Every structure is written in structure tokens, then in C-alpha cells.
Amino acid sequence: MFRKFRILLLLLVLLVVAVGAWRAKVRVTSWENPIVAAVYPIAADTTPETTTFIQNLKPGDFAAIEQWLKAETERYGHRLHVPLRILLAPQVKAQPPQIPREGGVLKAIVWSLKMRWWAFRHDDLGARHAIRRPHLRLFLLYHAATPGKTLPHSTGLKEGQIGLVHVFAAPEQTAQNAVVVAHELLHTLGATDKYDPRTLQPLYPEGYAEPERQPPLPQSLAEIMAGRIPLRPDRAEIPENLDKTRIGRVTAIEIGLLKVGGN
Ligand SMILES: [Zn+2]
Incomplete structure (x- = not known):
């Protein structure tokens, strides 16, 4: 009897969490009010390069993402003056839980719960901002840019609206970092x-910025959630900045910019 009661209680808690998350997403993606995203810089290494880069970060370093999203929402017929505001938080000194390199769904779920708990404990926006509770929280892990270095996989969670994004601590990488941050x-x-996921090639047609183009290849822009500009069936390149990316129709539907059946 008691066991049944406990299970019922657990189901109830899960239901409340699920409904809460769904309502938060609906609210944020109605595109009627500005979305407030906080970015929290974290040093992924102890090099002077990374330390200095983080110290010199300014709120304006993320303006390209705000402007790009404004242009994209306008392309889909929305007239919000400021669809996205990005707030720069003070540096977080702790390291987030590592994303599992492989493993099944269970590992991913456990990591996502750990990450949400970690984010809850490390999301101080500091005294500079009046807003205490942003809609989205993006933790940016800065790595020194050594030649040939590849970054670990970044991730963005719909549940909890948290992103863990690996970027380079180099001024010449800021424009490309913005593409990664916008994707997550x-x-x-x-x-x-x-x-x-095997070839990293954009999927046709949903991963093409201009799928109606004839011939479809080569494209000159990247669909933001495909992350690459398709050039040949076996070749695609990473866009150098957000000006070379677009939100495609399927992504627009997923984030509420475009209603299904609309134009
Ligand atoms: Zn992705």
C-alpha cells in the first residue's frame, strides 16, 4: 500500500515537472515577449590566453546573435523589437558535469538531470543585472585555441532550457563561436x-537554407541546425559567421516561429 502511494507520488512529481517544462517552452516560443538568455563563461583550461579572454568579455560580444535572431524572426513575419536579450554573467569557477562520450539513453538522462542540478547551483547573474531568472542559461566553456585542436561536443537541452557550449578563447574565433552558441x-x-550524425552532411531538404534552389548543390548558406554549408554530396563547410546561416522552415516550426500550414 505504502509502496503504491510512493509510486503515485513520484508519478505526480514527474507530471508536474513535465507540465512545467512544457508551459515554460510554450511561453518562451510564443515570440510575443523578448527571450532572455544568460551566458556564463567558464575557463576549460588554465592558460593565460583563456583567462585573459574571459576577463575581457563584454556584453556586446554577443550582439551578433541578438541581431541575427531579430533578422530571422522578421523574415518569418514577426515584428518583435527585441526578440532576444543576452546577458553576460560573471565567470563561473566550477566545472560542469562531463557529457558522456558514448552510452545509452539512460546515461544521457542521468547527465541531463545532473546538469540541471549543477546549473541551478551555478547560475548567479551577479549584481549587474536586475533580472534574476533568465529563460535560457548557456554555459560557455572557453578553450585556448591551439592549432589543430577540436572541441568536445556541445549540447543544448530543451528540458530545463540549458546549453553547454564549447568555444575558443580567441578574438578571431568570436564570429564562428556565435554560430555554435546560436545552434545550441x-x-x-x-x-x-x-x-x-555519421557523415556530418546536412540532410536534404530540412538541413538546407535554400532547399528550393536549382540545382540544390552547392549552397551558399548554412541552415543553423545543420551547422554546415552543403557544397557537394560529400562535402560541407562550417560557416564563418552568422550572416552565412539561416533558420530553415522545419527549425522555424520547431521553435514556434512558423505555424504548421502557415507561410
Ligand atoms: Zn546540435
């Missing part, structure tokens, strides 16, 4: 990846 930001709003 849209994941937190419910957008899905639009590339083949």
Missing part, C-alpha cells in the same frame, strides 16, 4: 539537429 540556443528552444 535553438536546441534549448526545441530545435533538432538537421545533419547526418
